[in-house]
Amino acid sequence: MFIATLVLSALLAVVFVGAGTAKVLQRPVMVEAAEAHGFGKDSYRVIGLLEYAGAAGLLIGLWFAPLGIAAGVGLVLLMAGAVVVHVRFKEKAAATAPSVVLALLAAVALALRIATA
Numbered sequence: 001m002f003i004a005t006l007v008l009s010a011l012l013a014v015v016f017v018g019a020g021t022a023k024v025l026q027r028p029v030m031v032e033a034a035e036a037h038g039f040g041k042d043s044y045r046v047i048g049l050l051e052y053a054g055a056a057g058l059l060i061g062l063w064f065a066p067l068g069i070a071a072g073v074g075l076v077l078l079m080a081g082a083v084v085v086h087v088r089f090k091e092k093a094a095a096t097a098p099s100v101v102l103a104l105l106a107a108v109a110l111a112l113r114i115a116t117a
Contacts (some may be wrong), residue, residue: 005112009062012109015056015102016075020055023048037085052079065100065117072110079103 022030023044039056053076060067082099 001112002116004111005116006062008105008109008112009068011060012075012102012105013058015054016051016058017064017088020048020051025050037089048075054078054106061113065113068113069110069117071115075106076103076110079106 019072023034026041026045030044030048034041039047057067058075058094058098061071071106079099079102083096083103086099
């Protein structure tokens with residue numbers, strides 16, 4: 001089961017680093033998304049930094065389980081918040097789906113990390 005934890009954590013880390021980078025570097029599409037959802041640029045940058053922290057926590061957490069568990073909890077909550085924002089703004093399912101999928105995958109990674117701790 002640890003192999004599944006390793007693979008899922010690594011894949012999620014790559015995804016969250018990519019998503020975080022777009023927010024931290026304030027790519028135009030992310031600035032537009034921030035403004036459309038009522039966030040300032042700095043708030044979105046903080047979300048990107050939280051995504052970086054979650055990615056790092058997932059990877060380091062492979063060797064130090066409490067950090068991996070904390071990172072999993074944090075990413076589940078972060079993505080749950082993203083889903084709430086998308087639903088609140090009545091966005092199409094296609095816009096909400098990535099956040100839902102990432103929340104579910106982060107929950108699976110969390111469950112696996114707890115099971116292999």
